[in-house]
Amino acid sequence: MPFSTGSAAKSDATQERIMAPPDRAEARDEFTLIAELFAPLAASAPEALGLTDDAALYAVRPGHQSILTVDAMVEGVHFLPDDPAEAVARKLLRVNLSDLAAKGAVPKGYLLVTAWQSDTDIGWMRSFAAGLAGDQETYGISLWGGDTVRTPGPPTFTLTAIGEVPEGQMMHRRGAGVGDGIYVTGTIGDAALGLKVLQGSLGDLGAAHRDWLRDRYRLPRPRLAAGQGLREIAHAALDVSDGLMADLGHLCAVSGVGARIEMARLPLSDAARAALARDAGLIGAIAGGGDDYEILFAAPPGRGPDIARVAAETQTPIARIGTILPAAEGVFAVDSDGRPLALKHLGYRHF
Amino acid sequence: MPFSTGSAAKSDATQERIMAPPDRAEARDEFTLIAELFAPLAASAPEALGLTDDAALYAVRPGHQSILTVDAMVEGVHFLPDDPAEAVARKLLRVNLSDLAAKGAVPKGYLLVTAWQSDTDIGWMRSFAAGLAGDQETYGISLWGGDTVRTPGPPTFTLTAIGEVPEGQMMHRRGAGVGDGIYVTGTIGDAALGLKVLQGSLGDLGAAHRDWLRDRYRLPRPRLAAGQGLREIAHAALDVSDGLMADLGHLCAVSGVGARIEMARLPLSDAARAALARDAGLIGAIAGGGDDYEILFAAPPGRGPDIARVAAETQTPIARIGTILPAAEGVFAVDSDGRPLALKHLGYRHF
Numbered sequence: 001m002p003f004s005t006g007s008a009a010k011s012d013a014t015q016e017r018i019m020a021p022p023d024r025a026e027a028r029d030e031f032t033l034i035a036e037l038f039a040p041l042a043a044s045a046p047e048a049l050g051l052t053d054d055a056a057l058y059a060v061r062p063g064h065q066s067i068l069t070v071d072a073m074v075e076g077v078h079f080l081p082d083d084p085a086e087a088v089a090r091k092l093l094r095v096n097l098s099d100l101a102a103k104g105a106v107p108k109g110y111l112l113v114t115a116w117q118s119d120t121d122i123g124w125m126r127s128f129a130a131g132l133a134g135d136q137e138t139y140g141i142s143l144w145g146g147d148t149v150r151t152p153g154p155p156t157f158t159l160t161a162i163g164e165v166p167e168g169q170m171m172h173r174r175g176a177g178v179g180d181g182i183y184v185t186g187t188i189g190d191a192a193l194g195l196k197v198l199q200g201s202l203g204d205l206g207a208a209h210r211d212w213l214r215d216r217y218r219l220p221r222p223r224l225a226a227g228q229g230l231r232e233i234a235h236a237a238l239d240v241s242d243g244l245m246a247d248l249g250h251l252c253a254v255s256g257v258g259a260r261i262e263m264a265r266l267p268l269s270d271a272a273r274a275a276l277a278r279d280a281g282l283i284g285a286i287a288g289g290g291d292d293y294e295i296l297f298a299a300p301p302g303r304g305p306d307i308a309r310v311a312a313e314t315q316t317p318i319a320r321i322g323t324i325l326p327a328a329e330g331v332f333a334v335d336s337d338g339r340p341l342a343l344k345h346l347g348y349r350h351f
Numbered sequence: 352m353p354f355s356t357g358s359a360a361k362s363d364a365t366q367e368r369i370m371a372p373p374d375r376a377e378a379r380d381e382f383t384l385i386a387e388l389f390a391p392l393a394a395s396a397p398e399a400l401g402l403t404d405d406a407a408l409y410a411v412r413p414g415h416q417s418i419l420t421v422d423a424m425v426e427g428v429h430f431l432p433d434d435p436a437e438a439v440a441r442k443l444l445r446v447n448l449s450d451l452a453a454k455g456a457v458p459k460g461y462l463l464v465t466a467w468q469s470d471t472d473i474g475w476m477r478s479f480a481a482g483l484a485g486d487q488e489t490y491g492i493s494l495w496g497g498d499t500v501r502t503p504g505p506p507t508f509t510l511t512a513i514g515e516v517p518e519g520q521m522m523h524r525r526g527a528g529v530g531d532g533i534y535v536t537g538t539i540g541d542a543a544l545g546l547k548v549l550q551g552s553l554g555d556l557g558a559a560h561r562d563w564l565r566d567r568y569r570l571p572r573p574r575l576a577a578g579q580g581l582r583e584i585a586h587a588a589l590d591v592s593d594g595l596m597a598d599l600g601h602l603c604a605v606s607g608v609g610a611r612i613e614m615a616r617l618p619l620s621d622a623a624r625a626a627l628a629r630d631a632g633l634i635g636a637i638a639g640g641g642d643d644y645e646i647l648f649a650a651p652p653g654r655g656p657d658i659a660r661v662a663a664e665t666q667t668p669i670a671r672i673g674t675i676l677p678a679a680e681g682v683f684a685v686d687s688d689g690r691p692l693a694l695k696h697l698g699y700r701h702f
Contacts, residue, residue: 052605053524054450054589055420055514060411068495069406070462070511074502099405111421113509144419151425153504158464160421160511163406173404238405254403 030148037129038112038143045142047109056111056144060164067163067170069099075154080198085124086131087218088157093135095241096161097222098293102239104171104231105163107139107224112146113158120155139224165231175236176255176298182322183307185223185294187269188244190216192289193282202275209271216269220293226318227295229310237297243288247296249331255298258329261322263287264336283341287333298324381499388480389463389494396493398460407462407495411515418514418521420450426505431549436475437482438569439508444486446592447512448573449644453590455522455582456514458490458575463497464509471506490575516582526587527606527649533673534658536574536645538620539595541567543640544633553626560622567620571644577669578646580661588648594639598647600682606649609680612673614638615687634692638684649675 034051042048047056060066071092073079079088093110100107112132116125136142144162194217196202197210205213222239230237236255240247245261252259263283268276276282299307304320311318322333333341385402393399398407411417422443424430430439444461451458463483467476487493495513545568547553548561556564574590581588587606591598596612603610614634619627627633650658655671662669673684684692 049523050605052601053454055418055454055456055521057454057521058417058419059518060417066409066411066417067406068409068462068511068513070464070496070498070509072464072466072498072500072509074466074500074504076503077501103404103406105406111419111511113421113423115423115425115507145421147421147423147509149423149425150428151504151507152427153425153502153507156466156502156504156507158421158423158498158509160419160462162419167410170406170408172400250403254401 033125033148037125038146041129041132041136041143042145045109045144047144048142051145056109058109058144058162063167064164065167065170067100067103067105067165068160069096070158070160071095071099072156072158074156077154083218085127086134089128089131090135090219092157092159093132093161094220094222095293096159097139097224098220098239098241100161100163101222101224101227102171102237102295103163103165104169104227104237105165106228107141107161107163109142109144109162111144111160113149114146115149115151115156117152117155118150169231171227171231171234171237171297173236173238173251174254176251176257176324177235177300178257178324178326180235180298180300180324181304181320182248182259182261182296182298182324183318183320184240184244184267184296185226185316185318186221186292187267187272187317188240188292188294189266189272189286189289190269191220191291191293192243192285193272193275194218195289195291196285204278205271205275209274212269212271213275217291220291222293223295223316225314226310226316229314230295230297230307233303233306233310234297234299237295240292240294240296241290243290244292244296245287245331245333251296251298252324252327252331256327258325258327259322259331260325260329261333263333263341265319265321267317267319267321384476384499388476389497392480392483392487392494393496396460396495398495399493402496407460409460409495409513414518415515416518416521418451418454418456418516419511420447421509421511422446422450423507423509425507428505434569436478437485440479440482441486441570443508443510444483444512445571445573446644447510448490448575449571449590449592451512451514452573452575452578453522453588453646454514454516455520455578455588456516457579458492458512458514460493460495460513462495462511464500465497466500466502466507468503468506469501520582522578522582522585522588522648524587524589524602525605527602527608527675528586528651529608529675529677531586531649531651531675532655532671533599533610533612533647533649533675534669534671535591535595535618535647536577536667536669537572537643538618538623538668539591539643539645540617540623540637540640541620542571542642542644543594543636544623544626545569546640546642547636555629556622556626560625563620563622568642571642573644574646574667576665577661577667580665581646581648581658584654584657584661585648585650588646591643591645591647592641594641595643595647596638596682596684602647602649603675603678603682607678609676609678610673610682611676611680612684614684614692616670616672618668618670618672
């Protein structure tokens with residue numbers, strides 16, 4: 001973990017490089033990058049050991065368990081080359097925090113691997129680090145360690161997030177029971193529409209709607225407070241990243257159940273409603289597109305008031321959108337007249 | 352962490368893909384890869400939750416702390432395109448285990464991110480997984496989770512390793528004291544020479560020596576048993592990955608000390624001795640090249656017998672190679688006559 005070799009290194013072999021101005025290309029080696037960009041992100045975390053060791057040292061709180069998750073983002077695949085660096089960094093962090101949120105975890109720290117090209121602009125890197133710094137404030141976490149490598153390919157970032165749950169209280173994907181209500185936080189489909197905006201579609205929407213959708217694509221809001229509040233209420237939970245129907249399918253598969261979603265109940269933003277009013281065919285993108293980063297969960301009948309309390313206390317909209325069924329009935333959506341909808345090719349294909 | 356969406360997914364959206372034969376290119380999506388390649392690597396680890404959840408769940412043993420480390424490998428930068436897939440996978444795992452070894456940790460599990468190209472050969476991927484499977488047996492660890500993404504660039508792999516140490520017993524880089532002996536496990540310089548062999552140099556060495564050096568480059572032997580044995584003996588430790596002199600510089604920098612290395616004491620393999628006999632200039636590669644993955648540590652005077660005991664009990668050669676000095680004396684090496692050697696540009700430059 002060569003973050004470890006970072007800022008304090010003063011051997012003959014590295015001194016010269018550390019002293020060089022960081023905006024000269026030849027000085028942009030691992031050591032300079034770590035000292036300038038990453039050490040400040042780790043300064044307040046004892047776990048990071050100042051980024052001057054081989055590894056991070058982490059003592060989980062007594063009575064708690066660790067939750068570990070990792071996600072990668074590749075330029076041209078998971079983000080666009082002209083996406084702002086700050087937004088790329090924050091999305092990388094937040095998609096991982098969203099996994100923690102859906103498990104009911106409190107985030108603690110993260111490890112970061114950056115693979116940059118030799119000629120990646122130092123200004124871009126600084127903005128990337130600034131995005132992380134801002135989100136560290138927002139979420140109360142710190143960088144604990146990582147690795148910085150060079151790649152001849154597209155810039156690629158990998159982030160491992162570490163969180164904690166009280167012992168035995170992680171929300172699993174499995175556990176949904178027949179008759180459970182199906183709920184989702186926030187609104188669904190905005191990110192999929194936001195990607196369309198970034199790709200030049202939806203030009204007839206108003207600028208405010210387009211901006212809002214684009215922002216939802218670029219910047220997930222991990223539902224950490226809601227996830228922690230739902231730990232003792234939900235039977236099963238996951239975050240919506242592949243798309244509502246695909247992720248519902250995952251939850252149902254491991255729970256051994258089916259599900260019916262009432263499309264009329266899908267919580268939609270004003271912008272998504274406006275887009276849908278212009279093109280009813282966008283419902284496929286809304287229910288099937290990815291990157292929502294909302295929590296989808298199943299909770300037993302009768303927990304409605306508790307869910308409403310969590311929604312109010314955490315200021316998180318939560319909507320009931322369907323019902324868990326026996327496995328034999330399958331996973332499907334119905335329209336406002338109760339007729340099953342054909343929703344083909346839903347879900348983002350990663351590979 | 353889309354490993355989670357893996358093998359059990361049975362929604363309409365994914366069923367078709369999961370059912371397809373895994374060696375057809377169009378079927379090689381994330382779900383198929385996880386089910387075929389990765390689920391077996393996670394089968395025995397409760398932490399992995401069958402790779403069917405959003406995150407891994409990890410309960411550290413009471414009285415222990417977690418050690419976390421991450422390293423990435425990029426084709427063409429950290430390994431060669433024609434390196435065997437099994438060896439690439441094992442090196443990726445082992446460089447991380449080497450970090451854990453140098454901290455005195457017992458490895459527990461790992462998270463894996465693979466970024467493959469759309470047309471990466473499935474046979475290569477299977478060999479990669481087979482390499483991991485073999486090393487899981489060797490080191491008693493399992494896959495806990497990960498992510499599988501597509502890249503248009505060179506195949507890129509990131510591995511986060513998780514280990515444990517008894518509370519307060521991690522070996523740090525800082526802590527070396529003036530007068531401490533400097534020790535190293537195994538032999539130094541083999542991997543740097545092995546890389547030269549792979550690049551077509553050292554053709555005048557015998558085939559057995561060349562094979563041995565190449566193997567040392569491709570396949571680190573993390574010194575886990577020795578590291579655990581040294582926890583209560585060493586003042587400071589790290590693994591030699593950037594090169595002996597560079598890593599010694601890192602240890603000295605954070606410890607606030609200097610060091611003198613006696614080059615005549617460097618533990619060399621028969622192959623390295625043979626190479627050096629043909630070309631004395633190779634000493635720079637030996638002391639400065641990376642990828643040794645041995646443990647370099649400082650221990651107080653008088654602990655020689657304890658170190659000899661650890662060496663014997665763990666069947667790990669350990670050699671004393673120098674002495675910790677006051678910081679003002681710097682970090683340097685001397686020849687057999689005690690004359691300081693000029694060792695320029697030592698240490699692998701990552702970026």
